Amino acid sequence: MARFVQTTAENVEAALQLAEELVRQGYQESEIQLIVDSEAPEDETSLKYEGFNVRFVETRSNSAWAEVKEKLDLTAPSYTADDATLDAYREDLQKDRILIVVDSQRAL
Secondary structure, eight states: OEEEEEEEESSHHHHHHHHHHHHHTTOOGGGEEEEEETTSOGGGGGGGGSSSEEEEEOOSSHHHHHHHHHHTTTTSTTSOOOHHHHHHHHHHHHTTOEEEEEEESSOO
16 A cells, blocks of 8 residues: 655635545545645634545644644654654644545555
8 A cells, every 4th residue: 555645725616626636546545635724714624524434533632733644644664754744744734734645555
């Protein structure tokens, strides 16, 4: 299984467009996760009704972020990103951007 962060999106509309583009490329909805900060604006909660896996995560404390990385398997050998990259994703989430993560059975 390959896990990778496809991109971050500025808002719900952009996240859904990017996720739908991944589906058009052949990924299954079940392979796509939309990661949202748990303190994001309320309109982003509409994502959970769109058919993609949505995870609301706590990014404000260091201990919570470490737990998030572990739960999302962003520290697993199948996912390669250094701490600086992961910290940049954390910053994106704190700015209410949406992280798009793909888990795929495809070989990259």
